[in-house]
């Protein structure tokens with residue numbers, strides 16, 4: 001006699017199989033940023049904003065600024081509530097090339113990272 005799985009369980013297995021690929025693709029990638037990649041800015045103070053394609057866990061995400069001197073500086077993330085953004089302020093920017101390194105934990109449990117290069121000119 002065959003064991004019968006409850007119909008509701010079968011249905012949920014089918015649904016999770018169908019939707020698994022789209023959930024896996026939900027890890028965080030940057031869809032918009034300020035500064036934009038390769039942007040040239042002139043001010044010594046900068047409001048940084050990264051917008052992601054999915055909700056992120058800010059407590060386990062970070063922004064690091066690598067300046068012309070090569071020293072990494074961790075940026076304090078603003079508390080912008082639950083959402084898709086990371087925001088921070090950068091101050092005392094000298095002229096030169098910068099790399100904004102980001103690391104984000106998506107609600108799907110995946111950590112992604114990348115960088116946005118920009119330049120300060122005066």
Ligand SMILES: [Cu+2]
Pocket residue numbers: 023024025026027028106108109110
């Ligand atoms: Cu993912």
